[in-house]
Amino acid sequence: MRVANLPYWTYKHTMPNLSPIISHMTNTKQRVLDSSCAPVAAANIISYLAHHNRARLLPPQGNSSRAYIHTKLVEKLIRYMNTTISGTSDLDLITGIEKYIVDRGYKIKLSWVGDSYTGKHKESSTVDPEWVMQGTLGLSNVILCSGDYKYSSRYDLYKRICGHAVTLAGFNTAYNELLIHDPARVKKPICCELITLKGKKLSDENGGYHLGSRFYELREFDDESIIRVIEDVLCFEVYPK
Template structure:
């Protein structure tokens, strides 16, 4: 762990420009994983301001639906879940019974809600977590939070949800956060991650996005997003890796 003796909102290193990545067509068996948009209202609407706050349950639901059709058929009730079934799952995961997502999802609620749901479906689950930590005005950098760790987890048959923080490029202050579903890595390269982004910026039709990890001088990982048209700094903040097993 490394402790930076400067306010967490201040960055003293240079960031890359805002060029847009173009996602190449990947060669991966995991492309069948769903890509539900949290702003998609074709099947109904999420509670409160869900189109802005339901990224966590949406990102997790992509994985659970994928698992349902890949070895864990009791993950959802229908034999072959459709988009409406996934919409209902997202509403359930975001409810106070599970992730409490009405005003955004705390990571602790994401993990406890995920664990509760999977166990209720009759399966075992193990969860691992890596994150940056803010201790007062200090930012603690966990050197083990890096792209290669995510890739290793996928190689060990874990599923991963990736969390990012957005910072204003002008003031270097945090202006938001977001969760996405990890699909795979492009060409087995740990710096090129393929994700399904539940945000409206990715659109309501399924689309695999290519994001690129860029190391910074202070040990953080900047992310260059293929679908971000805003002038923001994007930083890897945390990763939830989990593996589901049969009892």
């Protein structure tokens, strides 16, 4: 896929790739961290921006290590986003990021694409790959909110089993790939092929059915019975006041 006005390839090399695994936690706190993909995905971006002329997004570091600063940032975002063992709602993801950025003394512009949020920041219900890629250029950044679906031969459809959030760190239009920092699979970026879900029937956790033609799959699993589907996209930019 070659998209006009977009580079063939871009990757934010200095974007952190954080993990929610933090040692010396109580069992309850660790379970919350294990469900903190949204705060971690946001922390990647906030830390990246803090090192690109948005320094106040992180508290003064002093002699603290970068790992310690990242840990405290994730813990703070967990509180801002009301993250629980069950994860983070889309509304809490949006309002949590917005409040954190404003509290740090900046302005923020948010744009949401997808059906799970209907507030003032919503731009569209349909994910557009060009819009997603455009959203990661410069100091604009993107969080992808996806659902994992497992095939049921009994019902001949894909049933939603869980949600996930990842940081978009770049793309390759020549190979139709997104370069992702996944809180569950750290240390290196994941190249995910972006394909249209044509003819696949999806069932959400409430039993609602959707036609796959309006969704895009992040093809990254060896197990073909499981697919990861982009359901919603949050794009945001941070400005000085």
